[in-house]
Amino acid sequence: MDAQPEDSFNEFYRSSRQRVVTFLLAMTGDRAEAQDTAQEAYVRAWQRWSAVGGYDDPEAWVRTVAYRLSISRWRKARNRLVAHRLYGVREPVAPPDENTVALVAALKLLPEVDREAVTLHHLLDLSVADIARQTGTPANTIKARLVRGRNRLATLLGRDLSGEITHA
Numbered sequence: 043m044d045a046q047p048e049d050s051f052n053e054f055y056r057s058s059r060q061r062v063v064t065f066l067l068a069m070t071g072d073r074a075e076a077q078d079t080a081q082e083a084y085v086r087a088w089q090r091w092s093a094v095g096g097y098d099d100p101e102a103w104v105r106t107v108a109y110r111l112s113i114s115r116w117r118k119a120r121n122r123l124v125a126h127r128l129y130g131v132r133e134p135v136a137p138p139d140e141n142t143v144a145l146v147a148a149l150k151l152l153p154e155v156d157r158e159a160v161t162l163h164h165l166l167d168l169s170v171a172d173i174a175r176q177t178g179t180p181a182n183t184i185k186a187r188l189v190r191g192r193n194r195l196a197t198l199l200g201r202d203l204s205g206e207i208t209h210a
Contacts, residue, residue, distance in 0.1 A: 051091050055084055058101040065105055070112050079115070083108035148198035156191035159184050 059080065066076035083104045087094045094100050138146070149157050158177065162168045163184075170188070174181040 047091055047095065050095055051088055054087075054095070054100055058104065059084070062101065062105055062108060066108055066112060069109060070116075075112060075115065079108040079111040080104075082111055144199060145195075148195050151198055152191050152194055155179075156187045156194065159187035160191035160195065163188055 162173045
């Protein structure tokens with residue numbers, strides 16, 4: 043990369059960053075927000091420096107972008123607050139029971155392709171044909187993965203396929 047654009051950007055950044063942050067601090071009242079949005083605006087300026095560097099006032103471009111980023115962040119925060127007020131705090135989720143913990147641990151030990159087939163079929167209730175279509179895998183391969191996955195899970199969970207406990 044030609045050093046000249048990098049040098050001109052570095053000089054621009056050094057000479058303007060304090061003014062941009064000061065402006066944003068005055069507008070937002072939050073130093074961390076001012077610094078974060080200024081940084082993001084300078085990143086965007088660097089990515090477009092071949093164009094932005096040729097503007098009559100690149101600092102105005104950075105200030106505008108940074109201020110718009112601040113407004114966008116403020117709107118997102120406001121929307122989260124409104125949603126919280128409308129819908130309140132979610133009910134706490136109960137911890138998983140011991141069977142769920144054991145099943146998840148056993149699923150983690152399966153090869154990924156077997157785990158995917160078992161999960162899609164038994165937890166999401168997809169047919170073999172649907173799984174084959176979604177994964178781009180032949181239906182017979184999906185069937186084999188299901189058999190292999192179920193057998194391995196049965197072993198890992200200490201059950202035979204009829205659901206009887208095979209060991210304590």
